[in-house]
Amino acid sequence: MARWRTLTGLLATVLAAVTAGSLTLSAPSAAADVIPxxxxxxxxxxxxxxxxxxVRLSMGCGGALYSSRLVLTxxxxxxxxGTNTSITATLGVVDLQSSSRITVRSNYVYRAPGYNxxxxxxxxxxxxxxxxxxxxxxxxxxxxxxxxTFTVAGWGAAREGGSQQRYLxxxxxxxxxxxxxxxxxxGEIIPAQEICAGYxxxxxxxCQGDSGGPMFRRDASNxxxxxxxxxxxxxxxxxxxxxxxxxxxxxxxxxxxxAASLGG
Ligand code: ARG
Numbered sequence: 235m236a237r238w239r240t241l242t243g244l245l246a247t248v249l250a251a252v253t254a255g256s257l258t259l260s261a262p263s264a265a266a267d268v269i270p271x272x273x274x275x276x277x278x279x280x281x282x283x284x285x286x287x288x289v290r291l292s293m294g295c296g297g298a299l300y301s302s303r304l305v306l307t308x309x310x311x312x313x314x315x316g317t318n319t320s321i322t323a324t325l326g327v328v329d330l331q332s333s334s335r336i337t338v339r340s341n342y343v344y345r346a347p348g349y350n351x352x353x354x355x356x357x358x359x360x361x362x363x364x365x366x367x368x369x370x371x372x373x374x375x376x377x378x379x380x381x382x383t384f385t386v387a388g389w390g391a392a393r394e395g396g397s398q399q400r401y402l403x404x405x406x407x408x409x410x411x412x413x414x415x416x417x418x419x420x421g422e423i424i425p426a427q428e429i430c431a432g433y434x435x436x437x438x439x440x441c442q443g444d445s446g447g448p449m450f451r452r453d454a455s456n457x458x459x460x461x462x463x464x465x466x467x468x469x470x471x472x473x474x475x476x477x478x479x480x481x482x483x484x485x486x487x488x489x490x491x492x493a494a495s496l497g498g
Contacts, residue, residue: 277392277438280402282328285387287371287458288402288447290330291359292322296388296447298371298460299325302364304493306373307446308463308480309349309357318343321359326368328402330389338363344492346485353427355465355480356489357446360496371448373460375486380461381409384431384451386477390443394470398443405438407431407449410476418474426484429462432476439477441470449479 280288289297295311305323312318321340324330342360349355374380387404391397408431415430416423423430431449432439440447449462462479469475482489 277403277405280328280387280404284328285385285402285404285458286326286369288325288328288387290324290389291446292320292324294398294443295445296390296443296464297323297359298448298450299365299368300358300373300489300493301370301498302366303361303498304496305359305361306371306448306460306463306489307357307359308465309346309355310351310465311446312343312345312357312359315343315345315347317341318359319362323359323361325365330400336365336368338365342496344496346488353424354485355427356463356482356485358489358492358496371450371458371460373486373489374453374483375490377483379451379453379459380429380481380483382451383408384449384461385458386431386440386444386447386449386464388440388444388447388464390445390447390464391441391470394441394472396441405440407438407477408433415476415478418476419468419478423478427481428465429479429481430476431462431479432467432471434474436471436473436475439467439471440464441467449477 287299289305297305297307300306323338325336327335338361340359341362344358346354346356385406389399410430412425444464447464448460450458450460453459460482465478465480467477
């Protein structure tokens with residue numbers, strides 16, 4: 235969660251949030267006490283270059299650059315496995331309208347084998363040409379990072395029912411255990427395949443259009459590592475309804491094999 239160090243910083247952030255809309259509302263914080271418009275508090279703009287692996291997909295989803303030619307996204311964002319030249323990926327910018335954006339077409343989609351709308355919510359999109367100059371996001375291949383505080387980012391709705399965003403927004407959300415998450419969701423969570431994150435009080439979350447984007451944190455070497463893929467939730471940022479993410483560590487070896495089969 236954002237820490238408000240100075241009034242100037244706070245005002246700048248709120249201004250940015252007002253201008254751009256915000257990815258999320260903030261969890262209760264000092265800002266909520268200071269600013270009398272709680273609906274635009276929180277959710278901050280990502281800086282250009284802060285998350286160079288972030289990808290916007292033309293069907294209205296997010297993704298993460300897995301390799302120079304592969305984007306990891308959600309299965310529910312794509313169609314069946316096979317040749318697919320219909321997706322445009324936009325990369326390298328926080329501002330989707332920026333003239334310095336990179337756009338590349340897809341040439342193949344690989345959707346998680348056995349995907350049927352419940353669980354296994356991951357897919358790889360192969361780009362027609364490799365992108366250069368952008369760093370990739372490595373995926374967690376152990377459960378060691380399936381805890382703590384995570385960063386989420388995307389161009390999706392800034393609030394439930396809201397519009398898609400022009401500028402990349404980011405937020406941080408804490409891990410929620412499978413048992414707690416399942417108590418909120420009445421047993422709908424698939425513990426091995428899904429990982430939840432959010433505040434019991436709500437207010438910070440991913441939302442429609444963030445799907446497929448990464449949830450990530452720092453590893454022991456301070457490098458970003460992807461632990462989740464935005465998958466689903468009950469509305470957005472509602473109390474006692476955390477965001478539900480594909481648990482990347484569980485699928486890591488399958489994803490790596492699929493990536494190799496697609497040419498890496
Ligand atoms: N399924 C949504 C999408 O297609 C993502 C929903 C995430 N919801 C949440 N409350 N975290 O964009």
